[in-house]
Amino acid sequence: MQFIDLAAQQAVLRERIDAAIAGVLDHGKYIMGPEVTELEAELAAFCAAPQVVSCASGTDALVMAMMAFGVGPGDAVFVPSFTFASTAESVALLGATPVFIDVEAATFNVDAGHLARAIAEPPAGLRPVGVVPVDLFGQPADYEAISAVAEPAGLWVLADAAQSFGATRNGRSVGTLAPITTTSFFPAKPLGCYGDGGAVFAISEEHAALLRSIRVHGSGSHKYDNARIGINGRLDTVQAAILRVKLSVFADELVARQRVADRYAEGLGDVVDVPRLGEGCTSAWAQYTLRLTDRDGVAEALGSEGVPTAVYYPRPLHQQTAYRDFPSAVGGLPVSEQLAGEVLSLPMHPYLSEADQDAVVDAIRRAVGA
């Protein structure tokens, strides 16, 4: 049994992916070839986003978005601590200060109440400019509540949707829930390529134009008159070609992921704390994550029965070496610290067989003595 079975998906798509890669080798436009533009149009159609700018990774997407917002030294950007490093790393790379805020235990996502306290009492000497909610494990954060706190205070909202592309909130798709949204096409993400890749979604044309410039070294209207500092952030044409094939089955895969989540909830809901979606939310189910008091014991028992599991994340960012000296918001991060000791993610992918899933459910029921 695989934690995420990319080979099962490849078996279904292999011929089409081979043909897509061969198409790129035939036309030879390895950088910004036609597949890149076609993919951007298809991503935009998929989530009804007005603007899509593909890029080289989810991390570059965050860096490009921060640059588009003009983040720099002296700026405080509120980010959850219970997330992957890139969320805070992109802030620090631009010389600004990530300020950690706590999450809600029920959704693993940013606590808008704590954000409000953090804005009211920011760390001394810093100017709050923005907030980066993360759609952890695939479920969109509460953008209505977060925007209601952030916007009156003059803060921008940047959605880190690296794990949630394909999800919706109150009928609106991820990619349209904040002025700028970023995602990742890392192979293990719900929509993954065969290398690194990412995208930035924007509502306004101004942001999109800025992002397209930043993606190519800050290019201006003349090739050798760069208008601003940028990066080399382009998505490879080969990866775009692969993603187009994968995107064509993505809607069906999301249905399959939901079916797996429903069966887990049925099989486990009476004995452990299973994930619950907030009202009006669908999830891309990047991870199916339980909260367990004896997490390490259960993980070991599952491992001995051949059931792979993973812990996202064993240590919140504010306790990691590189991030320890950045400030946490007033009141501290008790929920993030507690979750780090309780979470356990189960095998989750669209091709998980019912037999394998039953084996996971049985092993967990045995491990918790049910």
Ligand SMILES: *Cc1c(COP(=O)(O)O)cnc(C)c1O
């Ligand atoms: C994976 C991930 C990223 C980074 O994406 P890469 O494509 O690996 O650079 C950023 N934020 C979150 C929450 C992620 O899970």
